[in-house]
Amino acid sequence: MGGHTPAILRPHRPQPKGSTHRWPAVGLLINVALVMPQSACIVGRAGRAPRCPDPPELNAQSTDPMLAFFRFLAGVLLLIAVIAAVSDGTRSVAAGALVSTPLAEHWSKIAPGLLAATQNAVSRATHPLVWELGMGKVLLVPTWALFAVLGLLFAFAGRRRRRINVFVN
16 A cells, blocks of 8 residues: 555554544544545535535436336337227217227237137136136226226336435434
């Protein structure tokens, strides 16, 4: 260390009488505050805390790619929910009554082969009641409601987190 050992690394020696540091902890706190610059921001000098910039990792917005993917997926799912709601709303106005289209009907119109293949795969991989009692009930939910709930869940999971400042006195 070049001949000079920082005070924090030196062994503790008893202070002579009349010394200003009666307790070793006070000297240790002062040494820590001088050695670590960020500590000076927390401890302060002469009763006032100096203005210290926040560390860059606390100022940066969340750059986690998974959160960005969740936000993107939430946007797509909510867009599908709005399209399905407009479709149901248009049909409701034309019929003069509330019309709600279940997901099974939309899926059978868009990709009937995929619906049949999914049903066969789920029935083969699990018990056939899983499709009838589990997936069958989910497919009876209105399309706009299912995609809206999924979109809101992904939007909540991908939200930007607020930075929380913790001040210790």
